[in-house]
Amino acid sequence: MSTLIEAHPTVDPINYDDILNIVNHVRSQVTLTEEPKIGIICGSGLGDLAELLTERQVIPFTNIPGFPPTNVIGHKGNLVFGNLMGKFIVCLQGRFHPYEHNMNLALCAMPVRMMKEFGVRTLIISNAAGGVNSAFKWGDLMLIKDQLFLPGLAGFSPLVGINDPRMGPRFVSMHDAYDLSLRQLAHTVAHEQGIVLHQGIYVMSGGPQYESPAEVCMFKTVGADALGMSTCHEVTVARQCGIRVLGFSLITNIANQEADTAVEVSHEEVLVAAKEASERACKFVSGIVEKL
Numbered sequence: 001m002s003t004l005i006e007a008h009p010t011v012d013p014i015n016y017d018d019i020l021n022i023v024n025h026v027r028s029q030v031t032l033t034e035e036p037k038i039g040i041i042c043g044s045g046l047g048d049l050a051e052l053l054t055e056r057q058v059i060p061f062t063n064i065p066g067f068p069p070t071n072v073i074g075h076k077g078n079l080v081f082g083n084l085m086g087k088f089i090v091c092l093q094g095r096f097h098p099y100e101h102n103m104n105l106a107l108c109a110m111p112v113r114m115m116k117e118f119g120v121r122t123l124i125i126s127n128a129a130g131g132v133n134s135a136f137k138w139g140d141l142m143l144i145k146d147q148l149f150l151p152g153l154a155g156f157s158p159l160v161g162i163n164d165p166r167m168g169p170r171f172v173s174m175h176d177a178y179d180l181s182l183r184q185l186a187h188t189v190a191h192e193q194g195i196v197l198h199q200g201i202y203v204m205s206g207g208p209q210y211e212s213p214a215e216v217c218m219f220k221t222v223g224a225d226a227l228g229m230s231t232c233h234e235v236t237v238a239r240q241c242g243i244r245v246l247g248f249s250l251i252t253n254i255a256n257q258e259a260d261t262a263v264e265v266s267h268e269e270v271l272v273a274a275k276e277a278s279e280r281a282c283k284f285v286s287g288i289v290e291k292l
């Protein structure tokens, strides 16, 4: 299979042996003296975190068989191993969004399955999101308490298809998707650092269009606090393979709720806000990693 991967850089993301082959391919490009117990997925605005790692070993996604290209501006596309606050970690500097890859959510969540094979037990995951909760301001951080995974509910779960039990159970309980003890730790760190940290429900829609005001109101009615186009597929796979998760959103724009006064939402605005929040978010994540 490994030779097949070399020759044809396509893999089946629900084939466990394919995942192992990719992991082995990555291992051949780095020197790992210990297992990374912590994994980080950097959403828009958190990419700088990977630059803070010491003794960095960087593998561009283009050197990883089966990894599709990342085309979203603000997502560099590197798998990075290194040390942060004295802990050896693996960091995904950029992610795959389902809207880029024909809603192949298993493909987009494949890096999480790889992280599990590298030894990751705890995943810290971030995203840029539009704020729905009226208490949220541009640039705030929101800890994710729970999620509304719209593509997953509509039949696009990354767990759809034949389930190899080596991946984890067929039926996955999402009752504790975002680990309570990790959330308590995050609140402690935020308090110590003087950071405003909200908590709320994250909605993943398919995107790539931003929501109309009526859609935002609908999501608000069902309990949404922040809206994005990522994260839930990665968290679902993480829970299937027993990785505990801490997730947070950078509130990069305030979602429109009234068509008559609505303003344009743009990815440029998202990136500007994410860049502004980046230093604070990196410090926050470093503080959490230090205490893990």
Ligand SMILES: O=P(O)(O)O[C@H]1O[C@H](CO)[C@@H](O)[C@H]1O
Pocket: 043, 044, 045, 072, 095, 097, 126, 127, 128, 129, 207, 228, 229, 230, 231, 266, 267, 270
């Ligand atoms: O979730 P991340 O990767 O931070 O990206 C967010 O920003 C993009 C929209 O501006 C979308 O891809 C949305 O999901």
Ligand SMILES: Nc1nc2[nH]cnc2c(=O)[nH]1
Pocket: 128, 129, 130, 131, 205, 207, 209, 210, 211, 227, 228, 229, 252, 253, 255, 265, 270
């Ligand atoms: N779906 C969605 N994703 C986002 N990512 C950043 N802002 C937004 C938003 O307002 N909606």
